[in-house]
Amino acid sequence: MRAPAALRVEDIAADGDFVRLASIPGLAVDLRYAGTNNFAGRVLYGGIDCAWIRREAAAGLAAAVAWLAEHAPARRLVVLDALRPQRVQEAIWREFAGTAVEHYFAPPQRGSIHSFGMAVDATLLDAAGREVDMGSGFDEMSLRSHPARQAELLAQGELTPAQVAERETLARALAAGGFAGIDIEWWHFDCGDVEGVRREFARIL
Ligand SMILES: [Zn+2]
Numbered sequence: 001m002r003a004p005a006a007l008r009v010e011d012i013a014a015d016g017d018f019v020r021l022a023s024i025p026g027l028a029v030d031l032r033y034a035g036t037n038n039f040a041g042r043v044l045y046g047g048i049d050c051a052w053i054r055r056e057a058a059a060g061l062a063a064a065v066a067w068l069a070e071h072a073p074a075r076r077l078v079v080l081d082a083l084r085p086q087r088v089q090e091a092i093w094r095e096f097a098g099t100a101v102e103h104y105f106a107p108p109q110r111g112s113i114h115s116f117g118m119a120v121d122a123t124l125l126d127a128a129g130r131e132v133d134m135g136s137g138f139d140e141m142s143l144r145s146h147p148a149r150q151a152e153l154l155a156q157g158e159l160t161p162a163q164v165a166e167r168e169t170l171a172r173a174l175a176a177g178g179f180a181g182i183d184i185e186w187w188h189f190d191c192g193d194v195e196g197v198r199r200e201f202a203r204i205l
Pocket residue numbers: 081114119120121187188189
């Protein structure tokens with residue numbers, strides 16, 4: 001099978017495979033790279049509308065919202081990043097390649113599932129709309145952000161049982177929508193079979 005052609009982010013509004021994040025009922029959206037409250041301290045999506053996601057992942061987010069409504073009604077899902085065009089991924093890579101944090105960013109040749117509109121960065125809000133304490137912040141590039149180290153961090157007192165429980169609620173809600181987490185970022189989740197995504201879906205430039 002031939003790989004599908006890439007799409008420019010400017011063209012996805014006219015593409016039936018993409019859904020606006022704001023159209024998903026019950027979901028909060030706070031795209032950090034569209035503002036300055038992010039690891040870089042500046043706008044990374046200047047002039048680019050990134051408030052979109054592929055329809056398969058949109059259905060997964062709707063299922064995650066429904067799971068929370070049933071199992072953790074005091075919590076609300078907030079998306080911090082979703083579609084990240086390849087051009088932005090490459091710009092971030094140019095800035096951080098060769099630094100101690102480079103392993104947090106996918107090299108451009110391989111790219112990120114975010115660039116297919118099939119990954120989200122997300123956390124939970126409490127009933128007052130505040131972000132819950134996950135033990136480390138979004139994009140905090142430290143071992144405390146690594147789900148794979150959670151048991152160890154808990155035993156060392158680096159994370160509290162409440163912080164781990166909140167992370168587990170987030171992961172279970174997203175799992176109900178077909179998303180799986182990764183080892184090094186508690187906030188990152190890929191939707192579906194990532195190798196299938198790379199083979200069959202268009203990359204967004
Ligand atoms: Zn991510």
